[in-house]
Amino acid sequence: MYKELAKYYDLIYHWKDYEAEANAVKELIEKYNRSDGKDLLDVGCGTGAHLKYFRKDFSCMGIDINNEMVEVAKGKFNNVVFKQGDMIDFNLEKVFDVVLCLFSSIGYVKTYSNLEKTFLNFANHLKKGGVLIVEPWFTKSTFWAGKPGMTTYDGDDVKIARLNTTKVQGDLSIMEMHYLIAEWEENIKHFVDIHELGLFETDKTLELMAKASLISEFLRDGLMKDRGLFIGVKM
Numbered sequence: 001m002y003k004e005l006a007k008y009y010d011l012i013y014h015w016k017d018y019e020a021e022a023n024a025v026k027e028l029i030e031k032y033n034r035s036d037g038k039d040l041l042d043v044g045c046g047t048g049a050h051l052k053y054f055r056k057d058f059s060c061m062g063i064d065i066n067n068e069m070v071e072v073a074k075g076k077f078n079n080v081v082f083k084q085g086d087m088i089d090f091n092l093e094k095v096f097d098v099v100l101c102l103f104s105s106i107g108y109v110k111t112y113s114n115l116e117k118t119f120l121n122f123a124n125h126l127k128k129g130g131v132l133i134v135e136p137w138f139t140k141s142t143f144w145a146g147k148p149g150m151t152t153y154d155g156d157d158v159k160i161a162r163l164n165t166t167k168v169q170g171d172l173s174i175m176e177m178h179y180l181i182a183e184w185e186e187n188i189k190h191f192v193d194i195h196e197l198g199l200f201e202t203d204k205t206l207e208l209m210a211k212a213s214l215i216s217e218f219l220r221d222g223l224m225k226d227r228g229l230f231i232g233v234k235m
């Protein structure tokens with residue numbers, strides 16, 4: 001996923017207002033965090049687009065499974081530590097005041113069994129009173145199975161068209177994405193990227209968070225339409 005696309009990631013998501021989202025998350029941290037430090041970890045951080053807006057107020061670390069994304073992120077900021085790791089079982093031997101997992105990265109763990117391990121891992125990386133903020137993927141009822149999608153980026157030097165199909169198999173949503181990328185004096189590139197994300201139900205997710213010693217709630221109005229946000233405070 002995103003491997004050859006890492007260097008185009010920020011262009012593909014040029015429409016996303018990361019600054020406004022980071023400001024909304026900061027308000028939630030203010031409201032829920034009960035620990036007294038400023039250590040923040042962004043899991044599934046991608047190219048570090050949210051961390052750009054946290055690094056003034058927090059001591060930041062980002063982790064992502066995809067080394068290409070981590071390399072792009074490392075090239076952007078020198079006051080943020082980026083590591084490669086899988087959210088299910090990474091071990092940073094450090095606890096944080098804030099753990100974030102935004103823009104539906106959590107969906108990539110695919111199964112409830114992995115989701116349970118992931119929440120335990122997040123909880124193990126939180127201080128007592130520390131806050132976890134997770135922006136989920138869709139549930140079976142909010143997902144648009146069968147609907148085609150298109151995203152474009154029309155820059156002076158780079159043009160990108162992404163078309164995708166969507167389907168559901170059991171508790172999994174599958175998106176087949178085809179990218180066409182045109183750049184100065186280069187042949188058109190064509191990439192196919194298949195994304196599989198678990199369609200996790202809200203109640204079941206809250207149950208697994210509670211099992212990981214997190215006092216949890218779901219906020220229906222989150223950062224993006226129909227996704228909501230899970231908040232967990234470490235007991």
Ligand SMILES: C[S@@+](CC[C@H](N)C(=O)[O-])C[C@H]1O[C@@H](n2cnc3c(N)ncnc32)[C@H](O)[C@@H]1O
Pocket residue numbers: 001002043044045046047048049050063064065066069085086087088102103104105108109
């Ligand atoms: C939709 S992107 C979101 C990236 C970033 N949070 C943002 O808001 O732009 C999902 C990210 O999750 C990462 N990812 C997927 N599975 C992961 C896993 N098991 N552990 C850590 N990161 C993962 C992907 O590599 C990708 O960078």
